[in-house]
Amino acid sequence: NFMLTQAHSVSGSPGKTVTISCTRSSGSIASTYVHWYQQRPGSSPRILIYEDKKRSPGVPDRFSGSIDRSSNSASLSISGLKTEDEADYYCQSYDGWNHWVFGGGTKLTVL
Amino acid sequence: EIQLVESGGGLVKPGGSLRLSCAASGFTFSSFNINWVRQAPGKGLEWVSSVGGGGGYIYYAESVKGRFSISRDNAKKSVYLQMHSLTAEDTGVYYCARGGDYPEAYFDFWGQGMLVTVSS
Numbered sequence: 001n002f003m004l005t006q007a008h009s010v011s012g013s014p015g016k017t018v019t020i021s022c023t024r025s026s027g028s029i030a031s032t033y034v035h036w037y038q039q040r041p042g043s044s045p046r047i048l049i050y051e052d053k054k055r056s057p058g059v060p061d062r063f064s065g066s067i068d069r070s071s072n073s074a075s076l077s078i079s080g081l082k083t084e085d086e087a088d089y090y091c092q093s094y095d096g097w098n099h100w101v102f103g104g105g106t107k108l109t110v111l
Numbered sequence: 112e113i114q115l116v117e118s119g120g121g122l123v124k125p126g127g128s129l130r131l132s133c134a135a136s137g138f139t140f141s142s143f144n145i146n147w148v149r150q151a152p153g154k155g156l157e158w159v160s161s162v163g164g165g166g167g168y169i170y171y172a173e174s175v176k177g178r179f180s181i182s183r184d185n186a187k188k189s190v191y192l193q194m195h196s197l198t199a200e201d202t203g204v205y206y207c208a209r210g211g212d213y214p215e216a217y218f219d220f221w222g223q224g225m226l227v228t229v230s231s
Contacts, residue, residue, distance in 0.1 A: 035217035037156075044206060044221040045148075045156065056219065090156050094215045098161075098170040100146070105155040 002026045004034075004091050004103035011109040012081045020106045022091030023073040032094045034074035036065055039105075040087040048089075049076060078108070086110045113137035113220045115145075115207050120225035123197055131192040131225055133207030140188040141165065144210040146218060147181065147192050149227075151203040161210060162190060168213065174200075197229045 003025040012018035022034060036049040047056045049065035052074065067074045078085055091103040119131040133145060147159040160181040161170045169181055180193040190207060205225050208218035 033215045033217070037218075039156075044224055045208075045218070046221070047217060047219050050211075050217045050219070051215075088155075092156075092158075092217065096214075098214065099172060100158040100161070100216065102148075102156040102158060 001095055001097065001099070002101065004093060004101055006089075006091060006103040006106045008104070009107045009109065011111055012078075013111050014081050014083065016081050017077060017079040018081060018108065020076045020078075020089050020108070021071075021073050022075070022103045023071065024093070027096075028069065029067050029072045029074055030069055032096060034065070034067060035092045036063075036074075036076045037090045037092065038087045039090065045090065081110050083110050113209070115209065115220060115222035117205065117207055117222045117225035120205065120227045122228045122230065124231050125198055125229055127197050127229070128193070128195045129197065129227060130194070131205055131207075131227070133190040133192075133222060135188045135190070135209070138209070141185040144168070144213060144216060145183060145190040146208045146210050146216075147190075148206045148208050148218065148221075149201075149203045150206070150224075151200075154203070159205070160192060161216075163213065194227075197227075199229050202227060202229045 005023045033051040037045040039045040053065040062079045088105045090105045114136045116134045146161045162181045178196045183190045207222045209220040210216035
């Protein structure tokens with residue numbers, strides 16, 4: 001088993017770019033796909049990025065995903081920040097043992 | 112339009128039982144696995160359980176194994192989560208979510224969530 005670790009919070013100004021990281025505790029980040037979800041206050045989660053870097057239909061191209069083998073982490077980048085991007089963001093992956101793991105979530109504040 | 116609608120939540124005493132339902136519409140139900148994901152108050156997401164499209168594949172998180180039971184009725188396009196021996200740690204919003212193909216499924220559609228409160 002492994003854990004996915006995310007920073008508790010991140011902030012950015014409108015129009016800027018922020019990056020949210022998700023670090024895998026053991027095993028290679030590249031061995032199973034990473035997916036990203038957005039959860040706005042009071043709402044259900046919504047899939048943003050699946051299979052490391054594919055945007056879900058309807059998701060603006062301001063959102064992009066990537067993985068970095070050197071740091072064993074996945075990243076979600078949001079460019080051209082908007083106030084509507086203020087939300088919690090979660091990474092998720094498959095642990096190889098018929099369990100699905102979420103990161104602890106990162107709260108994005110748009111200042 | 113794809114919809115997942117949870118029901119059956121509420122207040123239950125510690126040690127009690129509760130059954131959640133998830134009614135689906137707008138897609139070929141039997142072709143997709145369905146998952147339960149929960150969120151404790153002010154906390155993050157936790158995957159709880161999954162059932163394959165045909166009902167033959169069933170998986171549980173260690174935190175609920177032996178206490179929760181997932182099942183589905185494809186004729187009714189519904190999935191159920193039977194929960195026993197509930198504790199305060201089971202309190203939270205329970206979402207049903209449609210999953211992609213095993214094993215590296217992601218959850219592409221979510222219900223609105225159903226609150227379960229375990230308290231005396």
